[in-house]
Every structure is written in C-alpha cells, then in structure tokens.
Amino acid sequence: MTYNIAIIGASGYTGAELIRLISEHPALNITALAANSKAGLSMAQVFPHLRHLDLPTLIRWDEIDFSAIDLCFCALPHKTSQEVISQLPKGLKIVDLSADFRLRDPAAYEAWYGNPHAAPELQKEAVYGLTEFYRDDIRAARLVAGTGCNAATGQYVLRPLIAAGVIDLDHIILDMKCAVSGAGRALKENLLHAELSEGYHGYALGGTHRHQGEFEQEFSALAGKAVTIQFTPHLLPVNRGILCTSYVHGDAHVIYETLSAAYADEAFVQVLPFGEGPSTHHVRGSNHVHLGVVADRIGGRAIVIGALDNLTKGSSGQALQNANLMLDLDETLGLTMAPLFP
Structure with missing residues (x-):
C-alpha cells in the first residue's frame, strides 16, 4: 500500500531532507509540497540537488487538497507552525518538526518561546517524538512533535x-x-x-x-x-x-x-x-x-x-521514523542508508 504525503515548509533544510529521504521510501508518495514564499517554483529551482526527482511544483499550504493526503509533515518555524496546524483537517495525521508542540505545559512554552500558545488543545494532544522512548504513544498518535536536535x-x-x-x-x-x-x-x-x-x-x-x-x-x-x-x-x-x-x-x-x-x-x-x-x-x-x-x-x-x-536523526529522519510508526509501517523504511564519508 502507498500513502500520500504532503510537506509544508518544503523550501527549508528539513523540508529538503525529508524529500531526499522519502524519495527512496517504498510506501510513501510525495503528493504535495508547500512553501508560501516560493509558491510557483519547482523544487529544482529551490534545491538543484533534487532536480533528478519528479516532484510537484511548490504551492501555498492552503492550496493543498488534504482529502488526498494520508500524512502531513510540517517543517515551519515555531509560532507559524501552530497557527497553520490549527487550520488543518482534524483527522489528518501530522508530524511537526517545529518547537510548537514539544513542551506539554503552555506556561513553559510561553516562558521559553516568548508568546502564548495559539493552539493549547492541540498542544495537549501532541506526543513527544523521541522515537526510541515514545514508540507506543507515537504509533497511536495523530499529532507528533519532533524534538529539538x-x-x-x-x-x-x-x-x-x-x-x-x-x-x-x-x-x-x-x-x-x-x-x-x-x-x-x-x-x-x-x-x-x-x-x-x-x-x-x-x-x-x-x-x-x-x-x-x-x-x-x-x-x-x-x-x-x-x-x-x-x-x-x-x-x-x-x-x-x-x-x-x-x-x-x-x-x-x-x-x-x-x-x-x-x-x-x-x-x-x-x-x-x-x-x-x-x-x-x-x-x-x-x-x-x-x-x-x-x-x-x-x-x-x-x-x-x-x-x-x-538534519537527519535530529529532525527529518526522526520525523520519517515516526511517520512510519503512525502509518503502521516498518519504522526503518527509507532510513537504512549508510553515513556519508568522508
């Protein structure tokens, strides 16, 4: 079975890393890529190292047809991420790579990030995404908060x-x-x-x-x-x-x-x-x-x-490992590549 994936924030480093990893994944299909500031551009224009891949053109996140999406990665900056995720369909599986849902206590979030949380109900729902220690919770989660690197x-x-x-x-x-x-x-x-x-x-x-x-x-x-x-x-x-x-x-x-x-x-x-x-x-x-x-x-x-x-285990690789669990796939899929050396 193949699952359709969207990436919001695809023009950043973690978005590009997600694309690199998912391009070799046997069960995931990149259906939509969003980056509001780069909407209308191809990924080859934004990241020439990805020009060999057949990828959708970048669009605004609110132009994505989420009825066709099984899981969405959100690779936006903190504060922006919570505002966008609060507007996504309620049943959509989401892996967030920002800091917005890592801290369980809204007061702690405000203390560390300098602004009140805009989606406190979602903050309560989010599961902390350190895979090896929250594996069972992640498997059952709708919203997973990736850790800081x-x-x-x-x-x-x-x-x-x-x-x-x-x-x-x-x-x-x-x-x-x-x-x-x-x-x-x-x-x-x-x-x-x-x-x-x-x-x-x-x-x-x-x-x-x-x-x-x-x-x-x-x-x-x-x-x-x-x-x-x-x-x-x-x-x-x-x-x-x-x-x-x-x-x-x-x-x-x-x-x-x-x-x-x-x-x-x-x-x-x-x-x-x-x-x-x-x-x-x-x-x-x-x-x-x-x-x-x-x-x-x-x-x-x-x-x-x-x-x-x-960028990999500290962010996008961790996000993909969590997505595999959320989709009931082998958690190592798309992630078994050897390190680059030298």
Whole structure:
C-alpha cells in the first residue's frame, strides 16, 4: 500500500531532507509540497540537488487538497507552525518538526518561546517524538512533535542513565557542538561565511537555549523530581552534525553497561566499544546515533559522548521514523542508508 504525503515548509533544510529521504521510501508518495514564499517554483529551482526527482511544483499550504493526503509533515518555524496546524483537517495525521508542540505545559512554552500558545488543545494532544522512548504513544498518535536536535542528542546520552539511577542528578554538564544548518535557511548576518568560518563560539549562554526546556521536562519526568542541568551549545562552521559531550558523576563501566543494555535492540543507536569516542563524520547524512563512554581520570566521573546528524536523526529522519510508526509501517523504511564519508 502507498500513502500520500504532503510537506509544508518544503523550501527549508528539513523540508529538503525529508524529500531526499522519502524519495527512496517504498510506501510513501510525495503528493504535495508547500512553501508560501516560493509558491510557483519547482523544487529544482529551490534545491538543484533534487532536480533528478519528479516532484510537484511548490504551492501555498492552503492550496493543498488534504482529502488526498494520508500524512502531513510540517517543517515551519515555531509560532507559524501552530497557527497553520490549527487550520488543518482534524483527522489528518501530522508530524511537526517545529518547537510548537514539544513542551506539554503552555506556561513553559510561553516562558521559553516568548508568546502564548495559539493552539493549547492541540498542544495537549501532541506526543513527544523521541522515537526510541515514545514508540507506543507515537504509533497511536495523530499529532507528533519532533524534538529539538540538541535535545535529542542529549537525551540519547542521558535518558537511560537517569532512568537507571546510575548518575548524580545534581552534577550534569552538557557541552554541545552544533552545525550551522540547525539555525535554518533564512539569511542572518552572523551566519554569513565571513562571519562564521574559521571561528567557534558558544551561544545562548547561561542556560537560556530553548532546548533547555525540553531537557528539564523530560529528565524531570524520568527522575520523578526536578532536574536542572548545565547546557551550553557552541556553533561550529560545519554544515551538519551535533557532538554532545556530557560530564557526569558515576561509575564509567556501569554507565557503559547501562547504555549498552538500553540500546541493544535499537536499529539506529550504536554504543561504541568502551573508551572510544564518536565523531560527527561517522553519522553524517544518516539516521544513526553513536554513543561513547570514557572513564575520567578522576575516580567516580565519566564522559559520555553522543553524535548524530542534526538534519537527519535530529529532525527529518526522526520525523520519517515516526511517520512510519503512525502509518503502521516498518519504522526503518527509507532510513537504512549508510553515513556519508568522508
């Protein structure tokens, strides 16, 4: 059986990544592509690397015939996404890649994103889209909220450790290195090549990054009490990838065994041999996560490192994995490609 798919926000990086992935999917057909600012253009004009594909011309999202659509991906910026999704047909299956439905508490959303939520009833309905941990809920969901790419990386590193109680919850530091594509495709002065290349800097300093809200929501729910972590992202002059280095208090060998057991049956999460650290180069363009555990020279401390591609496993690949579940398909369909190297 083939399912008809629409993508709203197809002219952004995550929209293009969805098209790349779905083009090799045996059960999904791209029926409609929407991007209001590029309506009337072909995808070859917007993304020349997709010119070999037979794709529909871009239209406005409100021109889509949703009666012919089985599932819709929404790859719009936060705030815009909730406004659009609230106008879509009530029975339509939706995977949202924005931040609009990640936080369950409307007050938390307003605190982190600076405006009241425009669709609080939909916010209550949404299922958090970290596939490996919400698989059953996602399978039954109508609306799935994709995670933040930083938030996904840090959670693959820490969730099993918090759930098993093998690390000190009062001493968690996340040091995140993030590719520039995570900032989106809009023109921004600080992302110009001359401004970004040959440099490296932290941003959202002091725990102000919006993905901090996801960490605290998810980790606190796991621990059954408030968990606050130190999290600093850094912007790298590279196109793809996130490397998360976590500093924790706990026995490194117990931590390694805990992660190995937690992910033993997962298709896309690999725990490397003890003492080996992952590289973003080894997951680039793939839906894989690599995790590594290293014992610190100070006893009772460990370094846990995670790497993934922010556009694939951190966003569009995760979205497709969730869509597969929602459509009762094998969740690995369209996602088994090997990483690109070098």
